[in-house]
Amino acid sequence: MSATEILSLNPKRVWKHFYELTQIPRPTGQMEKVTKFVKDFGEELNLEVEQDKAGNVLIRKPASKGFESSKTVILQSHLDMVPQKNSDVKHDFTKDPIQAYVDGDQVKAKSTTLGADNGIGCAMMMAVLEDKVLKHPAIEALFTVDEEVGMDGANGLEKGFLKGSAMINLDTEADGELCIGCAGGRDVNVTFNFKPDTDIDDDDIAYKISLSGLKGGHSGVQIHLGRANANKLMSRFLKEVVSDYEARVASIDGGSLRNAIPRESFVVLTIPSHLEDDLLDLVDEFQSQFREDFAGIESGISFKAVKTDKPESLLPVEIQDDLINAVEACPNGVISYLADFPGVVESSLNLALVKSSEDKIEVKLLVRSSSESRKDWICSSLESLFLLAGAKVEFAGDYPGWQPNAGSELLGLMEKIYIESYEEKPEVIVIHAGLECGIIQSNVEHDLDIVSFGPTITGAHSPDESVDIKSVGKSYEYLIEILENLK
Numbered sequence: 001m002s003a004t005e006i007l008s009l010n011p012k013r014v015w016k017h018f019y020e021l022t023q024i025p026r027p028t029g030q031m032e033k034v035t036k037f038v039k040d041f042g043e044e045l046n047l048e049v050e051q052d053k054a055g056n057v058l059i060r061k062p063a064s065k066g067f068e069s070s071k072t073v074i075l076q077s078h079l080d081m082v083p084q085k086n087s088d089v090k091h092d093f094t095k096d097p098i099q100a101y102v103d104g105d106q107v108k109a110k111s112t113t114l115g116a117d118n119g120i121g122c123a124m125m126m127a128v129l130e131d132k133v134l135k136h137p138a139i140e141a142l143f144t145v146d147e148e149v150g151m152d153g154a155n156g157l158e159k160g161f162l163k164g165s166a167m168i169n170l171d172t173e174a175d176g177e178l179c180i181g182c183a184g185g186r187d188v189n190v191t192f193n194f195k196p197d198t199d200i201d202d203d204d205i206a207y208k209i210s211l212s213g214l215k216g217g218h219s220g221v222q223i224h225l226g227r228a229n230a231n232k233l234m235s236r237f238l239k240e241v242v243s244d245y246e247a248r249v250a251s252i253d254g255g256s257l258r259n260a261i262p263r264e265s266f267v268v269l270t271i272p273s274h275l276e277d278d279l280l281d282l283v284d285e286f287q288s289q290f291r292e293d294f295a296g297i298e299s300g301i302s303f304k305a306v307k308t309d310k311p312e313s314l315l316p317v318e319i320q321d322d323l324i325n326a327v328e329a330c331p332n333g334v335i336s337y338l339a340d341f342p343g344v345v346e347s348s349l350n351l352a353l354v355k356s357s358e359d360k361i362e363v364k365l366l367v368r369s370s371s372e373s374r375k376d377w378i379c380s381s382l383e384s385l386f387l388l389a390g391a392k393v394e395f396a397g398d399y400p401g402w403q404p405n406a407g408s409e410l411l412g413l414m415e416k417i418y419i420e421s422y423e424e425k426p427e428v429i430v431i432h433a434g435l436e437c438g439i440i441q442s443n444v445e446h447d448l449d450i451v452s453f454g455p456t457i458t459g460a461h462s463p464d465e466s467v468d469i470k471s472v473g474k475s476y477e478y479l480i481e482i483l484e485n486l487k
């Protein structure tokens with residue numbers, strides 16, 4: 001990584017802090033190093049620093065002269081990042097720094113997620129905290145932890161931790177958009193338990209089937225784009241190869257994170273040796289079919305079969321068939337759209353992970369919805385489907401949506417500043433991706449006036465993630481203008 005490239009970008013304070021964050025491993029669940037880094041940063045500035053039991057870090061900066069009577073404003077971003085990489089890359093997200101680089105007008109990472117979601121927001125907050133010239137009201141900078149899996153930091157936020165009455169979340173990913181609402185979500189965790197089958201025909205041979213090259217992406221922001229889901233495609237293939245070619249599944253490993261559209265799936269299967277050529281032909285046919293079905297959406301689908309060592313055990317036939325049929329029948333993608341915001345997804349489902357181990361198979365799904373009723377309905381439908389397949393179904397990680405506040409004073413001010421600064425009106429939106437705003441509001445004992453914005457980030461939750469350099473400068477400039485006018 002060329003630190004010089006990153007550190008030469010403007011605004012220099014923001015990029016300096018972002019670079020520092022790329023050097024600290026911070027996948028969800030590995031928060032100790034990055035929270036210590038942020039706490040040390042606040043203490044070095046002689047600011048008040050607190051950490052709650054959930055691990056969230058709060059840094060308080062007193063109001064500037066002339067702003068003493070202004071309302072306290074909360075700035076909020078999350079510290080963790082989604083750890084996604086291409087399968088041919090050796091990268092340990094718990095140890096290795098992110099290899100970021102400048103590519104034209106974008107900052108990207110070498111074959112991994114970049115962590116601009118939400119590292120850029122954190123970096124902007126740090127730049128504000130260390131700015132000794134900026135005029136502003138009292139600031140509470142809230143750095144939440146473990147947002148990407150379960151929003152644990154926001155859910156665990158202690159009552160009374162925050163005093164501010166207005167909050168700016170910096171986790172929206174499109175320049176020129178002001179977000180005032182988002183969907184809630186719930187995890188659906190499915191388990192198939194079994195006793196391995198060790199009865200394998202002597203004449204059988206084994207192949208590893210690899211599906212890769214899909215775009216994947218953020219299961220909220222990009223779910224409406226119709227991208228291929230690796231688990232759905234693999235199930236489609238398995239149904240035919242099992243029913244028509246006497247194949248048996250030994251193991252399956254598809255997808256990784258509940259909030260990332262699955263990009264890859266790998267299966268080890270056995271097949272009678274006399275059907276080897278037929279299997280290879282079938283794999284080629286499915287690769288052609290997948291590419292045809294997703295032409296114009298996916299450009300790099302790869303579906304390959306490579307001979308491998310014969311496994312020691314197989315999934316029992318009944319479990320194998322129940323799994324394949326359930327995944328094949330399971331809905332995926334957009335379920336409904338919002339009537340009041342045309343083109344905005346109301347409800348969706350991401351069939352995120354299908355993974356076998358020695359004696360069980362785990363299937364993980366994420367349901368998102370702006371409607372609590374529809375969220376319940378989708379979850380109930382999934383429960384029925386997988387119970388019929390003989391699996392155990394559990395729910396977890398439920399979080400509320402963030403309901404729009406049409407009378408928001410903060411929104412009115414931010415719209416006014418945007419129009420005056422850029423001579424155009426910002427787009428006020430409600431998004432389908434999950435933000436922490438609704439959860440934070442539910443854990444604060446007073447009303448919060450909340451708006452979210454941020455620079456343009458594309459490909460979040462995938463190795464294609466990039467952040468637009470110019471929009472980072474514009475977002476920080478805009479943030480400064482807002483703070484200077486919050487009297």
